[in-house]
Amino acid sequence: MNNAVAPATEGSPCGAPTFHQRGFTLVELAIVMFIVALLLGGMLLPLSAQQDVRSFGDTQKLLSDSRDALLGFAMANDRLPCPASSTSNGVEDPVGGGVCNHPHDGFFPAATVGLAPVDGSGYLIDGWGSNVDNRVRYAVSTANTSALTTGSGMKTAGITALVPDLEICNSGAQVRIPPIITAPDTTSMYCHPSFRLAQDAVAVIYSLGKNGGTGGAGTDETHNPNPRSTTAADRAFVNAQQGTNFDDQVIWLSKGTLFNRLVAAGRLP
Ligand SMILES: [Ca+2]
Numbered sequence: 681m682n683n684a685v686a687p688a689t690e691g692s693p694c695g696a697p698t699f700h701q702r703g704f705t706l707v708e709l710a711i712v713m714f715i716v717a718l719l720l721g722g723m724l725l726p727l728s729a730q731q732d733v734r735s736f737g738d739t740q741k742l743l744s745d746s747r748d749a750l751l752g753f754a755m756a757n758d759r760l761p762c763p764a765s766s767t768s769n770g771v772e773d774p775v776g777g778g779v780c781n782h783p784h785d786g787f788f789p790a791a792t793v794g795l796a797p798v799d800g801s802g803y804l805i806d807g808w809g810s811n812v813d814n815r816v817r818y819a820v821s822t823a824n825t826s827a828l829t830t831g832s833g834m835k836t837a838g839i840t841a842l843v844p845d846l847e848i849c850n851s852g853a854q855v856r857i858p859p860i861i862t863a864p865d866t867t868s869m870y871c872h873p874s875f876r877l878a879q880d881a882v883a884v885i886y887s888l889g890k891n892g893g894t895g896g897a898g899t900d901e902t903h904n905p906n907p908r909s910t911t912a913a914d915r916a917f918v919n920a921q922q923g924t925n926f927d928d929q930v931i932w933l934s935k936g937t938l939f940n941r942l943v944a945a946g947r948l949p
């Protein structure tokens with residue numbers, strides 16, 4: 681007679697295998713949630729930063745396209761367009777050019793030049809949003825009694841006599857008041873020569889950047905006309921290092937580039 685008995689399996693009176701089945705403890709749940717929170721936080725920050733990079737890049741490309749559009753307009757019309765005013769719906773002011781009503785504190789004339797994307801009022805908007813603070817700004821030189829914005833004005837003045845006068849400083853602290861200003865001239869601000877990026881620009885195109893709705897009154901941004909600027913509009917603009925106090929995106933059209941294209945197109949001299 682075989683009296684051998686199969687060894688009992690632990691916890692299984694009838695011999696079937698079982699597993700320990702229990703839920704997570706509160707401590708374990710807390711640890712898991714903590715790790716998930718860390719992972720989500722780590723993902724959200726880069727996503728926000730990625731959006732900023734995209735907006736910055738979109739705006740840079742838009743500004744570059746705007747400069748190309750100015751060149752195209754100049755070749756077709758023998759002049760640059762005047763900036764749009766805050767009420768002209770993206771159309772240059774005045775229509776037809778000549779002496780601009782807002783040479784240093786206007787908007788890119790998207791409707792006149794034919795460039796998009798525009799907001800509901802016809803203004804070109806940057807990559808940071810679609811409200812009024814995202815409208816692309818544009819300034820043009822008034823040199824040679826507005827020859828640059830007057831039909832055939834450049835040809836009449838002569839290429840060697842044209843002296844476009846918009847200045848770009850790399851620091852707002854270096855925008856200077858000339859020793860002598862002939863009243864009522866309010867457009868003679870200039871850059872200290874050691875802090876000057878350009879002094880012969882014919883046009884400046886810029887975005888107020890990510891802080892367009894809140895910034896603009898700092899040492900650097902206040903020199904680029906904006907809703908919170910505390911300085912009068914003038915011919916000097918600032919393109920400082922990108923950072924917490926300056927996020928405007930500024931490009932300009934040099935006289936060399938403009939004249940080169942006009943000569944190549946047979947419009948000058
Ligand atoms: Ca800004």
Ligand SMILES: [Ca+2]
Binds near residue numbers: 902903905912913917
């Ligand atoms: Ca200025």
